[in-house]
Amino acid sequence: MTASFLILALLTVAGTAAAMGLRNAVHCVLALTLGFAGIAALYLQLGAQFVGLAQIMVYVGAVAILAVFAIMMTHKPGQAEASVFSSHWIAGGVVAAAVFAVLAWAIASSEAVFQLLPPQPDxxxxxxxxxxxxxxxxxxxxxxxxxxxxxxxxxxxxxxxxxxxx
Amino acid sequence: MSSLQGYLLLSALLFAVGLAGALTRRNAILVLIGIELMLNSANLNFIAFWRYGPAPAALTGIMFAIFSIGIAAAEAAVGLAIILAAYRHSGTTDLDEMNSLKG
Amino acid sequence: MTQVFVQLDQIFVIVKYWLLGFVPAGWQPLVSAIVSVVTVVIAFPALFALVTWFERKGLGRMQNRYGPNRAGPAGLFQPIADAIKSLTKEDIVPLAADHVVHFLAPVLLVTAAFLAYAVIPVGRNMIVVNLNAGVLFFFAVGSVVELSVFMAGWSSRSKYSLLGAMRAIAQMISYEVPLVLASVVVIMQAGSLSTVAIVERQAGYTGIWPHWFVFTPWGFVGFALFMIAATAESNRSPFDLPEGESEIIAGYYIEYSGFKFALFFLGEYLGMMATSGMAITLFLGGWAAPFPFLAWIPSYVWFFLKLLALIFGFIWIRGTLPRLRMDQLMNFAWEFILPMALFNMLVAGVWHFMPPGIPRWLVCIAMVATPCILLSMRLKRKKKLQLRTYQFAE
CATH class of the missing domain: 1.20.5 (Single alpha-helices involved in coiled-coils or other helix-helix interfaces)
Structure with a gap:
């Protein structure tokens, strides 16, 4: 748990959480690119240079642009949205929280994760x-x-x- | 707490955020983006396990991640095309209003 | 005597290590990185100032006028005057604009433009970071520019900005594919994505003839395609539709003023110089001297001479060619440049597997010339080329 990991993790989670919570859809995509860039930085930190750079190229350069184009093509000006969340948002949130709880419990109780960092592979x-x-x-x-x-x-x-x- | 555990917890959190987005957002494009986020969190797992695994020289985790990124790109293109077609058909991307799908 | 030339060649490296001697060992990696980054952040904007003067002067000559000639000798201090002007101007943000995104767009653009210089070797042992996947890093950073262009166009809430941004993104995406494909031939031949390795692969001379990739059939075509795509990527004339002054005022940065406008200007030129630097690294032998008897001149001098020569090419093209139309631009990208780049990869493969000699040259030249002629005939067939006739009101 180094400081750089914590900073990158915080950045990634903040970006993705903003992407899923903001009102304006274009803002969501822009926040999401921050999350994708954070994940790419984590790949670089783990020594997977090629995957990290491919991640930036594909997600920031292509998928995000595609998504903003799609949003602008389907956006109706003056359309007053009642809420950005669907009517079953409570059920969805509960399911997501439950999934995270189960995964976190599994990770915390697993013994396979207590490994030391092997030397940097070439x-x-x-x-x-x-x-x-x-x-x-x-x-x-x-x-x-x-x-x-x-x-x-x-x-x-x-x-x-x-x-x-x- | 070991570092691998940190990566796995982060990945689980990203998965949960993506799942929450996919399940609760009304805009179909943002739902698709939530699915992309879930794919990304799985990639993070692949890379973390590759780095901490017993045989990093085999490159299996990296290969998984590369192919997964490629598939995600194809998925985003086709998914957005379907959303555009649906928008043209029904005039909205609001999933609550897209309730006319019948067999 | 040769010792002096070697020291002159490595003077910046020697100075850097001399500076590092003053800091404790634990801090050396950090200080080393800071020194390299500060050098890039100072050197290239200085070059940018020089290039703007060079461009205005050169364009002036081509259009039979003087260009800037008031500030300093031959107008040389004009960039400084411009900088002071843009710094003291009021920073106007449209009332309806999305303030945060509007602010972030130029910052992101300039950051991405500077990052691209990290992998360009400007001289022997003079590179910020020798990444194993250097070329990929360059293109990954380049794709961030599209996002900043979108942010600028969208956040301004102006129809001209949005139109300009849409044009720019469509153009950048269309020309990014041939840009990458044109450089793939070099990667195939060099067998590495590291920019340093690619430059080293082009070292050496046959007689006085350097082993640059541009002096091979596939390398020449690759260089031409790369430079065309680079012109389009950096939104330069004749591909300057996104910011055509007479059509959509200034495109995606019309709602910017003062220092932010200057940042866009800086980002655009930095992007152009970075792409030129990449072209030099990939095709023109990087920092190597063109002839063995000129190898005593320091490597960084050669790099910057080549850079200025390519920039002069950009200026010359801007001074001579008219702007394309949107459909011409797209047709050119998808019907000529892209298939040509794909053919070129095939030629590079044939070149790699044929034994060296005259037959290899003949086969490869025929293989690049045939699709080039066929594709240009196909492009021309649709159009009736004739003298334009004018009708005037009576």
Whole structure:
């Protein structure tokens, strides 16, 4: 439990909690990018440089931008929202709190977590690339297929059908 | 309290925050974002277990996280496209008002 | 004699270690980091001031006027006058603006722009941090700029700001893909994401000819694509639609004034210089001298000379080319640059596996020239190119 971990953890939790609680949806996404950046910093702290930088690139650079675009496309000006939370917010909050309680209890009572930090493994990007090309080549190919399918699928779903009939 | 425990507790907390958001928000986009947050907390677990695990040289945790980030990106794109299509259909992203789904 | 040149080359490194000798051992990593960061934070804004003068002077020459010529010799103190002006101006924030986001946008932009310099080697042993995934770090930081542009455009609550931000984000996302793909060829060839390793890979000469990646078929095409995409990424003319003065005033930072406006200006130039620095690292041999007999000149001098040459290229293009239209911009990105970058990766692979010699050159040149010609013919086919005819009111 170092000071840097505590600061990053606090930042991440504050960002994500604000993202789930703020009124303005764009503010939520901006707060969320803070949380994502905090998680990326935690990855860097754990020595996973490649994953941390990929996290920033994908979440801050792409997902957040996509989300704000979607929010602005679906926002109706002058629409007075009664509440940002749905009508069953009590049940949802209770479920989430219960899940956290169970997980925290499991973590606190587990004996597997009392480990010392092993020495920093030597993970270069080259090793990750080698692993991706040899041992994990099939998942990588499937990943590429999935991303292509998702790209085409997203365009087809979001395309305005009225344009075609005109 | 060991450091691994700290990471796991943080990850559980992030998961709970994401779950709370996904279950309580009215805006469909924010619900999707809550789901993304839950995926992220799972990634944090992968990386923490990789770092504290017995064989970090095998890179399994890192690979899981990389593939998971890729899948999350695909999920966000398709999810937002579905929300846009639903918005075009019903004129709202408010989940309480989207109650006309029938078999 | 050579000893003197080596010391001159390493003078900044030597000074840094001399300074570190005064602090206790426990503080040395922290002080070392602070010294490096302070150097970057002072050196590049100073260069930015010089570049603004250079740009105004150069554009003035191209347009048959003098440019700034009042403050100091040949207007050289104009940037200082500009800085004083923007510092003393009133900071106006629109009443309807989202104050917190409005304030954070320029701060985030400048922070991201400065962070990018952490992985650019400006000379031998002169890099802030030699990351194992340096190139990835550069692009990850670059993607944060999009977010700050969105924040600026959205928080101003002005339609011009929002239009400019939307244009800028669409353009940046479209051109970020070719920017990354164009640099992938270098990573394939160098076998590393570390910027220092990439520069070292380009060291050495055949005769007097340097082993820079730009002097290979795939490297040349990669460099051209990288520079085009870099022009679009930094919103420079002819891709300056997001801030076209005559269309949407100044785009996403129209509602900023005084020092915050200056920060946007600074962030934009820092971004342009960082991307140029990355182009130098990836394709132009980094801090290496172009000829072996010039290697006695210190490495950082070469880096900054190359940087100024690339910036002069940007200024020249700005002075000569008209602005594109939005659909032309998008078509160019998706129908020419992106497929070309993908073809280029194939060529780099062929180059890697063919034995060195003349046939390899011929095959690779043919392989990059054919798609280039076909794609440009495809782009041209849709348009009727003819002399414009004007109709005047009678």
């Amino acid at each position: 993970v270069t990007v080259q090793k990750i690339g080698d692993a991706l090309m040899h041992r994990f080549v099939l998942p990588l190919e499937i990943m590429g297929l999935l991303l292509t399918a998702a790209l085409i699928g997203a365009v087809v779903i979001a395309m305005d059908r009225k344009e075609e009939t005109k």
